[in-house]
Amino acid sequence: MDRRRFLFGLGGAVVALPFLEGLRDKKRAHAGPSPDFKFAVFMRQANGVAQAEGTEPDRFWPSALGALTTASLTADSNRAVSELAAYADKLLLVKGVKYNFPGNGCGHSGGGNQCLTAAKVSDTPSGNKSLAMGESIDNLIARKLNPKAVDGSQEEPLTLYAGRMSGYINEVLSYRAAKTLRAAERNPYNAYKRLFGLPDPDAVAAARKATERKSVNDLVRAELDRLRKNTGLSKADHDRLDLHFTSIRDLEVKLDLQLPATRVKEMELMSPKVADPINIEEITRMQCDIIALAMSGGLTHAATLQIGDGNDSTEYVIGGVKQPRFHQITHRIYSDGATGDPIPDAFEKHHQIDRIHARMFKYLLDKLSAYKLPTGTLLDQGVAVWTNDLATGPGHRYDNLPFVIAGGAGGYLKQGQYVDATEAKKLVTNNRILNTLGAAVGVKNAAGGPLDDFGDPSLTKGQIPVMLKA
């Protein structure tokens, strides 16, 4: 069956309409791409962006706060975010957010520690080995929102990676708890196999099986629907039949979740080459394909995609020319330290690498937008976030972090806006933006209100009001 029609059907228009109508109001036993399914994807770039610092001008943000349009972003063509002009009406750009805590001997590590945790940086270990002292927001979202199986097991947040792992600082993003970093999968083929299995090599037989399955399931669904209409059923019996119905749908969704066989083959061929930095952009796109597919099936409510290692030293290709290591470009010298020969046009190169990341983020938005639902696209139901574990390159600063958000989480967040989170001329701490994003996808605080207490307990609680749709 055509994938888009199928999703549309799950939304309530094709299959067993009355039954799905009945389910819609309830807390679902199992997630799916339904109008109430929300998700968050965090894509993280390293090394800061080419924004104003010292004598360097801003080449990242739009030129003015306020409404974003395709025209306004196109006019800002020397800014990195102009790459996202086509998505202007879906964007929420937030300036004025900082990491609160100092690093512990390594700016990159300390930034990575705080990026999705808003937690302190560990005393020990320290330096490039430092760890976050709390769980990350993707972990919290998955823990709170991913359905629990009968045996108590729960799908993890999808934790993906693109590029080399140098061993100096590898994964930085996803924490199960203080000092407990989650490993990331950098091979798209492995990630795909684990989540979706491999496509049936016999496409004709597979299609036949799918047709047979659907014909049987339609019969079973109709019978369940008749049973459900009996009067006097207890709530437990209603729940029993609901679970049965959901179980049928879950298997259909799962079996239907497939990328084209040619794309899976490309992943297989890429498999031995995932450590080669030359492939970082294509691997990022493959990981984006996987994330979008996973979200379309409601497999998990949170995903992270880390691009490059802790101080990304990928040699990006600009205009067909392989460049010096990104980390050195952000230091503006041929060195990972403080002294070295200057890299010509380093700031411009940094800006161009920001644009590469912007285009990779756009690819993710393209993929999420390709899934059509009755209420809009898959992107509209969630949030995709492009951020960084540093604000700037040369200074390794923790203030005015780049936050590019797309998708309004079903109307929770403003869209088509560039806003300033600053309060009383002070930058706000990043727990506030993580609270806002967590709340946007449905995470509650202990009192049942929108999430407002994530991160280190010493931080000022709350969300960022200027991000919220009035």
Added chain:
Amino acid sequence: MTASARQGNVPELLVDSTRFPRLSHAQWENTVKDLLGLSAPSGLSAAFTTDPPGATFANNGELLRVTPGLWADYEKAAVTLAAPFSTDAAARARIVPAGLTGDDAAKAKAFVTAFGKRAYRRPLTAEEVTTYVKFFLDAKATTGEADGFAAGVRMTVQAMLQSPGFVYRVELGEAQPDGTVRLTAWELASKLSYALWATMPDDKLFAAAEDGSILTPAGLEREARRLLEDARAVGAVDEFHHKLLQLEHIETISKDTAVFPAWKATIPAAMQEETRLFVRDVVFTRNAGLSTLLTSNETFVNADLAAVYGVSGTFGAKHQKVALDPTQRAGFLTQGSFLAANSGPRETDPIHRGVFTNLNVICADLPPPPMNVPPLPKESAGTKTMRERVQTHTGPGTCGAGCHGTMINPIGFAFESFDASGKWRTTDNGLPVDTKATYEFKDGAHTYDGPVALAKVLAARPQVHGCYAQKWLEYTYGRFPAAGDGGLVDRVARQSLGGGSVKDVIVTLVLAPSFSRRPAGGS
């Protein structure tokens, strides 16, 4: 709940339960075998997603659900089981009525009607027949197979094996003039069949549903007694006692051969088999009841067990019926499957022997043990018996006195004349064993000395017969016992205490109003 009948002091009430008890995995396996005419169980259920724990028996409909994992299992099994019907004419012949004539639609209708009645365990409604006949006739196009009839049979089997009518024992019932809801004849036939056989009804039981005779007490009793004489009832009685007596425990035990030089790896299986044969003998050959299960000194031993029990004579690998010393052995609580399973590798475990008996034989209300209980103090050679060590650790004056001192220890100590392998003994750690104790039953305190005396005390207690009746209710009704069952449990307990056989207990339970009715108004 609605009062329906009053017997004795406690009223017998109707109890509500799920309308959709799902087949247990064992019931599914048996049913598939019978429905498809297989020569042996398919074995497919062994790989099914396991059901949640929480009940004594695996057939508790309140707990059984079609989860995503199980639905995938059902689908896979249905595809596998249905596949031969496309390609194998002999397989088709087992489920397709012979001599079908007419056009495709007529043949499809005949098959759907006949097979559907067995799969759903009731006649399909006219609407269902129409739906399935269309589905059958569409199968040629759906499957792309050349033989449309074969494809129709395969797809119909595949669909029916996944249908709610098959995977649940649907019990919608029919409202009665008094407001209560009575199971239909077909629903009652299924409930009886799954209670006594753990599988679908046979043709005779279907006939009793068809002519409505099962709805009369005489008709229901006739069928219940007929089913109990069938070999399929042995499987259900085996399953009931296997779970009740936790016979799987013995499979995983080991004994220290430094302490028990004669212990062999084959003994646990022999002990399990002994109890199974013993129960079958009491229930089916001797047509006796719980008192006999608790007190009979006749059992089944092979060469391995003869050594443990000290039986002289020639024995091989096969079990033979023997009479053991009646001063030492009385019933299943003096058999190795209980004694050796509830012991350590070297020493007896009076605490676990006591807990097991309290929970499964007396149905005493034992709270769960506290957290972080320290182990028994280490043995100092030749100074204390196990009883003395347990007493010091848990008895009067310790924090364990409440449960251990009054409930667990008095039972466990009676079994101290059996060592950890189940062998009779008169000394423990070089000191004489002391097996005298007093237990406060609901009808008062009773004092006994040793396992045989304890077994006789247990066999004379209404509470113990009530416990057994309650467990049988849980198994045959496929639900947890409820407060409203108290009157029925009392009635069955009196019957059992008065010498009623296990079969009589089962028949009384299935004849009770609450087997075939639910209270007015639902839940």
